[in-house]
Amino acid sequence: MKKKIPFIILFIILLSYALLVGGTMPYFLLYTYSLFFLVPLIHILIILNKLNITVKLPNKSLYAGDEITIDYKIDNNTFFHIPYLEIHSHISKKLTKKTPEKIIKSLRPHELYTYNETIDLKRRGYYELGTVEVIISDVFGIYSLRKKYSSKTSLLVYPEAIELSNFTINSVEQMGELSIEDLIFQDRSRIANLRDFREGDSIKSIHWKLSAKLDDIIIKEYEKRGDAQVIIFVNNYMEYFKKDMDRQLEDKIVDISLSIINYYINQNIPVYFYTQNNEEIIQLEGHDSSDLKGFLEFLARFKANGNIKFNNFLMGNIDNLNKDMTIIIITPVLDKSMGTLGIYLKTKGLKPLFILALDRENNIGYLESSVDMGLKEEGIPLYLLDYHTSIKEALEGKNG
Numbered sequence: 001m002k003k004k005i006p007f008i009i010l011f012i013i014l015l016s017y018a019l020l021v022g023g024t025m026p027y028f029l030l031y032t033y034s035l036f037f038l039v040p041l042i043h044i045l046i047i048l049n050k051l052n053i054t055v056k057l058p059n060k061s062l063y064a065g066d067e068i069t070i071d072y073k074i075d076n077n078t079f080f081h082i083p084y085l086e087i088h089s090h091i092s093k094k095l096t097k098k099t100p101e102k103i104i105k106s107l108r109p110h111e112l113y114t115y116n117e118t119i120d121l122k123r124r125g126y127y128e129l130g131t132v133e134v135i136i137s138d139v140f141g142i143y144s145l146r147k148k149y150s151s152k153t154s155l156l157v158y159p160e161a162i163e164l165s166n167f168t169i170n171s172v173e174q175m176g177e178l179s180i181e182d183l184i185f186q187d188r189s190r191i192a193n194l195r196d197f198r199e200g201d202s203i204k205s206i207h208w209k210l211s212a213k214l215d216d217i218i219i220k221e222y223e224k225r226g227d228a229q230v231i232i233f234v235n236n237y238m239e240y241f242k243k244d245m246d247r248q249l250e251d252k253i254v255d256i257s258l259s260i261i262n263y264y265i266n267q268n269i270p271v272y273f274y275t276q277n278n279e280e281i282i283q284l285e286g287h288d289s290s291d292l293k294g295f296l297e298f299l300a301r302f303k304a305n306g307n308i309k310f311n312n313f314l315m316g317n318i319d320n321l322n323k324d325m326t327i328i329i330i331t332p333v334l335d336k337s338m339g340t341l342g343i344y345l346k347t348k349g350l351k352p353l354f355i356l357a358l359d360r361e362n363n364i365g366y367l368e369s370s371v372d373m374g375l376k377e378e379g380i381p382l383y384l385l386d387y388h389t390s391i392k393e394a395l396e397g398k399n400g
Contacts (some may be wrong), residue, residue: 040138043080044145050078053132053149055091063160064124071116072132076107084137090130091151092117123251124159124300158296159254161262162391193221230264231321232257233314234275235331240365241304249332249359250304252387256330256355259391261286261295274317276306281317311337323349330355332365334382339371343378352380355395359387 010033056071070091076082087103096119105113131148194207197217207218234257236250244250257273264271265286273284273295284294306313310331321327327350331338334356345352354375358365367384375382385394 037142040140041143044136044138044143047076047078047080047082047136048134048145048147051075051134051136051147052077053134055129055132055151055153057129057153057155061158062121062155063158064121065160066121066157067118068121069116069118072114074105074107074113074134076109076111076113079109081109082107082136083139084135084141086135086137088133088135089117090133092119094127094130095119095121095155121157123247124157124254126301127155127157129153129155156297156300158300159251159258161292162255162259164259164263164392164395167260167263167395195219195221228269228326229272229322230260230269230326230328231272232260232274232328232330233317234273235310235329235333236275236302236304236306237310237313238305238307240332243362243364244304244359247304248362248387249357249364250302252359252385253304253330253332253357254299254302256357256385256391256395258295258299259395260328262292265289265292274313275302276308276313277303278305279307281313311341314341318345318348318350321348321350324351326351326353328353328355330357332357332359334367334371336368336371339368339374342375342380346378346380353383354380355383355385357385357387361387 052073052075054073054075056073058068062068070089072087072089074085074087083106085105085107087105089100092098092100100117103115107113129151131150133146133148135144135146137144194210195218197206197219205219205221207220210218234253236253241250261271261273265288268288271286273282273286275282282298284298286292286295308316310333314329318327327345329338329342329352331354334354338354342352342354356365356367358367372382383394385391
């Protein structure tokens, strides 16, 4: 603004002189000086109209933790020089929550300027990428006009599945077609692996012929078979997530859910997934690895926005479940009413299992003290994971 003051004062003087004195020369000076203002404005308006900006994103599946490069092209598609060009990308800000440094350039006629940004995708989500804003000034700094170029591109960032080597699976029928963890369902006609003896191994598992040949004790590991099915219920009732401002706990629940889904699908065990999206009941199912993408796409967009109280939601979706199904309940809250519901599921012949996800640092989620003891007495497993707890260590370290 300070740069403009002398020009404005001079214009007022010339205007006053022309109005008071009149004549050819005063108006000639006024009109000439007016062109001094008008020409730079027309110059900038033409450039803004013709300036072309394109944004290129990676054309591949993206996961939380990936590093991506965003390419920008700014094309001065005019015969005019751009003396001052300032570029602000709100796209990277949308992804990182950080304001990037502005870029200042000058461009020759028909010059193409390219640059890129490298960004770490910190979290999963669906991102409408927003705008790139440019500010153009004339050579005298009289005018500064800005324009926003909207990008119609969106970005879907999948959560990353944590690979589990084992987790609880209950079988429906003893001699079916699916590997399970319960030793009681070993199919002793099928050897899965051979290994060295470890303390606690059964003498019945010794491979006597091979042990004699190698002069060492070799143990036979059998395939553990059973027709298993897993139902996962995720509690995303919005009232429990009001203090989850950074959506940390929401992300933790997504990572837990996906890791379990991925584990069972890799075992060729059918997985059924239930949660809410506002008032809509979401039901997904997967039987093999080709079904994983459907879970990824939903969990990338997952929000803690459920409108139905979770106990009511759960009770409304268990009527048609088969006896001996494993019911995994992932929740940020475990109170007496929910613990009682878990015991009720067990009396119906189902196999409930609770995973409690908390964010103790921000005081989000809770476990009523008496519930833990009650579940133990009923033989109902409970996994407790804080936001900073390793999912892999927690779920592999406690099986049943």
